[in-house]
Amino acid sequence: RIIMGIESSCDETGVGLVRLHDDGTVELLADEVASSVDQHARFGGVVPEVASRAHLEAMVPTANRAFEKADLKLSDVDAIAVTAGPGLAGALLVGVSAAKAYSAALGVPLYGVNHLAGHIAVDTLQHGPLPKPCLALLVSGGHTQLLRVDDIATSITELGSTVDDAAGEAYDKVARVLGLPYPGGPPIDKAAKEGNPEAIAFPRGMTGPRDAKFDFSFSGLKTAVARWVEGAERRGEEIPVNDVAASFQEAVADVLTAKAVRAAKESGIGTLVISGGVAANSRLSGLARERCEAAGIELRVPRPRLCTDNGAMIAALGAHVVAAGVGQSSLDISANPALPVNIVSV
Numbered sequence: 001r002i003i004m005g006i007e008s009s010c011d012e013t014g015v016g017l018v019r020l021h022d023d024g025t026v027e028l029l030a031d032e033v034a035s036s037v038d039q040h041a042r043f044g045g046v047v048p049e050v051a052s053r054a055h056l057e058a059m060v061p062t063a064n065r066a067f068e069k070a071d072l073k074l075s076d077v078d079a080i081a082v083t084a085g086p087g088l089a090g091a092l093l094v095g096v097s098a099a100k101a102y103s104a105a106l107g108v109p110l111y112g113v114n115h116l117a118g119h120i121a122v123d124t125l126q127h128g129p130l131p132k133p134c135l136a137l138l139v140s141g142g143h144t145q146l147l148r149v150d151d152i153a154t155s156i157t158e159l160g161s162t163v164d165d166a167a168g169e170a171y172d173k174v175a176r177v178l179g180l181p182y183p184g185g186p187p188i189d190k191a192a193k194e195g196n197p198e199a200i201a202f203p204r205g206m207t208g209p210r211d212a213k214f215d216f217s218f219s220g221l222k223t224a225v226a227r228w229v230e231g232a233e234r235r236g237e238e239i240p241v242n243d244v245a246a247s248f249q250e251a252v253a254d255v256l257t258a259k260a261v262r263a264a265k266e267s268g269i270g271t272l273v274i275s276g277g278v279a280a281n282s283r284l285s286g287l288a289r290e291r292c293e294a295a296g297i298e299l300r301v302p303r304p305r306l307c308t309d310n311g312a313m314i315a316a317l318g319a320h321v322v323a324a325g326v327g328q329s330s331l332d333i334s335a336n337p338a339l340p341v342n343i344v345s346v
């Protein structure tokens, strides 16, 4: 069966096509993304109205490109999956409306699905079915969560999450302090490769003995970096951007991987999936690899292109939802900007 996935929760318009095989495996056929990131760069963050308008313009052309790439026709589609939340309300609405239109026009079922679960489900396109259960560390622009996944289509439980900033948000804010472009993840990743991760001892949030075991905090780290940079500026020193980037990145990777590995050990779950935009970070995946190997945990990290927002992740999750026999969504579903991660489909 062919599943079309539509993503529009933030600033990427994504359309993915996958094939659900009878054995439950899901094959990637097309993954087209149009991003409005350049239009937001000068504001240092996504401007919701600009994103919505861009989705509106990009939706149909992006879908058409996906069908061309996969060499499929609209009439080949057996089900439509769309991000129902969480995300920006106006942005989500564009995708949901498009999905309803495709569903009604083609006479195929509609599945409103969870963007965050999609970030995890995408890994099955690269590494095959997820073991049940597995752990997932979801690290993106808006979320940082440690999850227990008993079934990607029906059962996700939150073990912990950030109490303030998301990891990606911290990257974006620190990049701004360092005068690096938005979004901050890629330029910090690059600068850090030339820097010394031990140059500055930045704080590791929520790692004290009395802190909740699997929660995270990045706002203290962000502030510490800003203070450090201000101090150096006040003293008229040149900012060692590479060292600051490397030291900041080390603090983020250290906390994330330490908690994820601890969760795996304590729960006896043998597989950890790291996904979401920040999973594209080279140090995060590198340190996770080292620590998982040492602890005998299988680590799965999708390739960077699949970690950031795309339509294939929604198509993949849609395929798993279809395979699980979950009922289709009603044609009057609406977008839910605050959809919690445990609601995989609506």
Ligand code: ATP
Residues within 6 Å of the ligand: 009, 010, 086, 087, 115, 116, 139, 140, 141, 142, 143, 167, 168, 169, 171, 172, 183, 184, 185, 186, 189, 276, 277, 278, 279, 280, 281, 282, 307, 308, 309
């Ligand atoms: P959410 O999924 O929570 O709704 P989002 O969809 O905006 O948020 P993603 O597209 O998954 O988030 O991720 C975007 C984030 O990933 C940005 O904050 C960006 O800086 C970060 N990011 C991208 N590449 C890297 C990298 N190499 N290193 C660190 N962070 C990165």
Ligand code: MG
Residues within 6 Å of the ligand: 010, 011, 012, 309
């Ligand atoms: Mg984005």
Ligand code: FE
Residues within 6 Å of the ligand: 115, 119, 140, 141, 276, 277, 308, 309
């Ligand atoms: Fe995302």
